[in-house]
Amino acid sequence: MSHILHVLGSSVLSQFRQERLLAKFKTQGLPIAGVQARYEHFVWCKQAPDAATTQRLKQLLDYGPQAAAAEAHASALILRVIPRLGTMSAWASKATDIAHNCGFANVLRIERGVRYVLTPERTWLKTQKLDAAMLAQAADCLHDRMTETVVDAGFDPQALFASLP
Numbered sequence: 001m002s003h004i005l006h007v008l009g010s011s012v013l014s015q016f017r018q019e020r021l022l023a024k025f026k027t028q029g030l031p032i033a034g035v036q037a038r039y040e041h042f043v044w045c046k047q048a049p050d051a052a053t054t055q056r057l058k059q060l061l062d063y064g065p066q067a068a069a070a071e072a073h074a075s076a077l078i079l080r081v082i083p084r085l086g087t088m089s090a091w092a093s094k095a096t097d098i099a100h101n102c103g104f105a106n107v108l109r110i111e112r113g114v115r116y117v118l119t120p121e122r123t124w125l126k127t128q129k130l131d132a133a134m135l136a137q138a139a140d141c142l143h144d145r146m147t148e149t150v151v152d153a154g155f156d157p158q159a160l161f162a163s164l165p
Helices: 015-027 051-060 090-101 132-142 157-161
Strands: 003-011 032-045 077-083 107-120 148-152
Touching: 003 051, 003 157, 015 032, 015 132, 032 157, 051 090, 077 132, 090 107, 107 132, 107 157
Parallel strands: none
Antiparallel strands: 003 032, 032 107, 077 107, 077 148
């Protein structure tokens, strides 16, 4: 029975890229005050790895600048940008090869996505709400429709590894 391991990774956005993305949201009239992003790795294994193997996998997938501590407000929205469903990304192909060369024979595939935390603007009376159209606009700023898909926080990573006709 296969198993999917979820490993959080490093920060994606530099201060400059964060400010540029917030400016893009502003030009589109989106009430978003903050954005944070970090990599998420989904490791598809033949069976659940033991603790030592899990630790080694986490070390392998630990690269780049450390992500800031999550300070998501209760009103924050989480969007995940993942490779298009039914495809295998070029990153996954290379990462899976590296894992196999490091002795992780149990690993079937590793995919990487980005977890965005969007914090809506707040006034002293209330927090702004993002409707479905605003979320779609924000998603358009975060991904490439040709190669990526945007899903919400409740996404089941099993779908990422499903083969589609």
